[in-house]
Amino acid sequence: MKKIIVGVLMLYSFSLQAKNYYVSTSGSDNNLGTIDTPFKTITKAATQMVAGDTCFIMAGVYREVINPANSGEPEHPIVFTNYNNDSVVVSATEVLSNWETYNGNSYKASYKMVLGRQNMVFYEGKAMDWARWPNNTDNDKYTVEGAEVTGGSGSTIESAAIDETNWTGAYVWYLGAHSGTSWTREITASQSGKISFTEVDINKWPFSSHNPTVWRENEGNHYGQFYIFNKLEALDKEQEWYYDESTETVYFQAPGNADPNTLNVEVAQRERTIYINSKNYIHIIGLNAFGGKAEITGTDCEIRNCKFINCLQILDELDNTDAQVANAPIHIRGSRTLIQNNIIDGSSLNGIYVQGWGGITEVTISNNLIKNCNTVGIHASPLRSAATNSKFISNTIQTSGRDGIYCGGTGCEIAYNDVSDVMRINNDGGLFYVVGNANDKNNEVHHNWFHDSWGPSYADGRCAGIYLDNNSKGYSVHYNVVWNITWTGIQINWDNWNIDIYNNSIYNIGGDEDGVMGRWANGFTIDDLVIKNNYGSHGEWIGTDISTTTNIISAVSPFRSVANHDFRPAAGSALIDGGEIISGITDGYQGTAPDIGAYEDGLTPWIPGVNSVSGGEPDTPVGTRLIQQKDGDFQVYPNPLKSGKLRIENKHLNGSSIISVFNEIGQQILQKEMFEKRMNLPYSIFSEAGVYILKIDSGTKQQVQKIIVL
Numbered sequence: 001m002k003k004i005i006v007g008v009l010m011l012y013s014f015s016l017q018a019k020n021y022y023v024s025t026s027g028s029d030n031n032l033g034t035i036d037t038p039f040k041t042i043t044k045a046a047t048q049m050v051a052g053d054t055c056f057i058m059a060g061v062y063r064e065v066i067n068p069a070n071s072g073e074p075e076h077p078i079v080f081t082n083y084n085n086d087s088v089v090v091s092a093t094e095v096l097s098n099w100e101t102y103n104g105n106s107y108k109a110s111y112k113m114v115l116g117r118q119n120m121v122f123y124e125g126k127a128m129d130w131a132r133w134p135n136n137t138d139n140d141k142y143t144v145e146g147a148e149v150t151g152g153s154g155s156t157i158e159s160a161a162i163d164e165t166n167w168t169g170a171y172v173w174y175l176g177a178h179s180g181t182s183w184t185r186e187i188t189a190s191q192s193g194k195i196s197f198t199e200v201d202i203n204k205w206p207f208s209s210h211n212p213t214v215w216r217e218n219e220g221n222h223y224g225q226f227y228i229f230n231k232l233e234a235l236d237k238e239q240e241w242y243y244d245e246s247t248e249t250v251y252f253q254a255p256g257n258a259d260p261n262t263l264n265v266e267v268a269q270r271e272r273t274i275y276i277n278s279k280n281y282i283h284i285i286g287l288n289a290f291g292g293k294a295e296i297t298g299t300d301c302e303i304r305n306c307k308f309i310n311c312l313q314i315l316d317e318l319d320n321t322d323a324q325v326a327n328a329p330i331h332i333r334g335s336r337t338l339i340q341n342n343i344i345d346g347s348s349l350n351g352i353y354v355q356g357w358g359g360i361t362e363v364t365i366s367n368n369l370i371k372n373c374n375t376v377g378i379h380a381s382p383l384r385s386a387a388t389n390s391k392f393i394s395n396t397i398q399t400s401g402r403d404g405i406y407c408g409g410t411g412c413e414i415a416y417n418d419v420s421d422v423m424r425i426n427n428d429g430g431l432f433y434v435v436g437n438a439n440d441k442n443n444e445v446h447h448n449w450f451h452d453s454w455g456p457s458y459a460d461g462r463c464a465g466i467y468l469d470n471n472s473k474g475y476s477v478h479y480n481v482v483w484n485i486t487w488t489g490i491q492i493n494w495d496n497w498n499i500d501i502y503n504n505s506i507y508n509i510g511g512d513e514d515g516v517m518g519r520w521a522n523g524f525t526i527d528d529l530v531i532k533n534n535y536g537s538h539g540e541w542i543g544t545d546i547s548t549t550t551n552i553i554s555a556v557s558p559f560r561s562v563a564n565h566d567f568r569p570a571a572g573s574a575l576i577d578g579g580e581i582i583s584g585i586t587d588g589y590q591g592t593a594p595d596i597g598a599y600e601d602g603l604t605p606w607i608p609g610v611n612s613v614s615g616g617e618p619d620t621p622v623g624t625r626l627i628q629q630k631d632g633d634f635q636v637y638p639n640p641l642k643s644g645k646l647r648i649e650n651k652h653l654n655g656s657s658i659i660s661v662f663n664e665i666g667q668q669i670l671q672k673e674m675f676e677k678r679m680n681l682p683y684s685i686f687s688e689a690g691v692y693i694l695k696i697d698s699g700t701k702q703q704v705q706k707i708i709v710l
Contacts, residue, residue, distance in 0.1 A: 293331055
């Protein structure tokens with residue numbers, strides 16, 4: 001009893017010692033940091049805070065780095081959060097003004113940019129283009145619009161398009177005909193028809209497959225394509241900029257050829273917005289970051305309910321020899337990190353990168369919206385990890401130059417993710433992509449949607465659904481749906497051992513020569529590759545143990561509605577009760593036998609990705625995402641909503657209902673009680689355009705509706 005009393009007293013004593021600090025843009029660092037006398041900077045609060053303390057940050061833009069001086073403790077983290085749901089932006093940029101006319105529609109301003117490859121000019125939060133030739137005419141960073149290569153070597157590119165402009169000192173971006181990855185080098189000499197650059201070793205990967213001597217006629221682009229950038233001579237189009245380091249001058253041609261003095265123009269000044277440097281138990285909640293990354297080198301830290309907008313706009317390494325860069329808007333270098341309920345939008349490399357070396361383990365990435373990544377066109381992904389024993393659950397991933405998810409660690413779970421619109425620049429990759437080695441990974445890939453990705457038109461458009469590339473071993477792949485892609489549903493290469501492929505649905509993939517599975521053997525072997533309970537629209541199954549009765553190939557869709565993403569078996573489908581029992585996989589099946597494919601008829605359908613009103617807890621992935629009710633008791637209009645009011649009518653209201661509104665990653669932005677059959681919600685409750693979820697809870701019945709806000 002004495003021990004219990006002592007423990008309670010210690011906890012009570014600790015709670016009395018914990019402090020709340022407040023920060024406001026109108027405060028002063030000479031203040032006490034109370035709600036009435038707040039600090040001006042987060043930095044000041046960070047130097048004061050110890051385990052159990054919380055920093056409440058009031059509305060505004062803070063041009064500094066959150067860098068805690070101390071660690072929290074297991075039950076007493078140090079917390080940085082927004083005050084009263086205020087909009088707080090931690091920015092790595094500075095405003096650039098005092099522009100003067102340079103030439104025609106371009107302007108110049110004196111300023112010292114200090115970040116090298118991460119120098120960037122932003123207009124209204126959007127990253128501008130390095131001055132380049134040929135121009136990016138459609139302003140889409142995923143359409144290359146390069147000049148055609150006609151020959152060259154490991155140190156030269158030849159092209160009739162190259163004029164007599166002296167490109168020495170600029171950079172060349174090169175994408176070979178194979179288009180698997182790009183590389184960037186500094187130009188050392190230039191003449192009409194040819195440029196020279198820092199030599200690459202064409203005898204070693206990745207340059208062996210991607211260099212100006214490699215002709216790929218069947219892949220549509222001969223020797224490849226290139227563009228030149230980072231030269232004042234190339235500044236001739238709106239959205240382009242250039243920095244002259246020798247004179248410390250920024251040149252810019254603004255969108256619409258406007259005077260940049262009338263615009264919101266910012267430049268990157270700091271590499272990071274958040275730096276948790278060897279500090280543990282730090283929580284970042286409800287903040288927005290812009291222009292600089294969050295880097296975590298401590299353990300047991302969390303980032304939740306935040307937005308990271310254009311937080312890594314950077315060039316490829318100019319001496320890159322492995323076609324990848326370990327960098328991202330959220331860069332994790334510490335174990336037991338939780339990244340949950342965030343939006344990561346805009347990165348020239350990865351979206352979230354988790355380091356593997358150093359024993360990083362038990363990282364959880366859940367319920368995040370990650371989009372618009374890898375405009376460089378190398379081996380980078382919206383979600384890329386090498387950590388062990390980690391979970392990547394219920395994320396929505398959209399738009400990437402190459403792969404969607406890459407997990408190179410062991411003992412990991414990749415589940416309930418919705419991945420689409422990848423391989424926008426590169427070829428020969430997948431929505432889920434890994435490369436193996438001699439060891440079993442023991443990874444589980446289940447209950448994911450991989451869909452709607454086509455690969456670039458200038459190559460042969462090879463985008464696989466699930467790609468277990470060279471020597472991948474030790475995977476359990478089950479209950480995934482793959483559809484609307486240009487290559488194989490599941491691609492395996494070289495030695496592939498100890499792989500179970502169960503209960504997947506693969507539809508509308510590849511051309512006539514491609515199918516549900518493909519393999520490049522190259523003299524290697526497969527072993528213990530088990531195929532059971534799968535549906536595919538065409539092609540063949542590849543394995544060492546392929547069930548002849550429980551795997552179906554049929555061009556006729558067996559689903560309820562592909563258009564509505566309803567992949568449950570249609571009534572009378574051969575999928576129903578057509579499978580076999582697999583312990584630990586088909587447990588809980590309905591009917592006389594398990595169904596074939598990714599959905600079991602009679603069970604609540606699982607839907608992957610974000611939009612989870614449960615908050616996206618990592619251990620509750622099944623059935624949490626809201627499904628639109630088309631025939632419910634209430635009506636919501638107008639939808640889409642452009643202005644005015646959102647009208648809600650509940651035809652069968654009995655008593656009262658609770659109205660809740662959630663944003664696209666499941667964060668609640670409104671909750672109020674509805675007493676009448678009609679109620680209006682003002683347009684102003686929606687902070688920005690996007691998808692929202694409206695939920696009505698009458699106590700005995702819950703219904704939801706998606707709302708599009710323009």
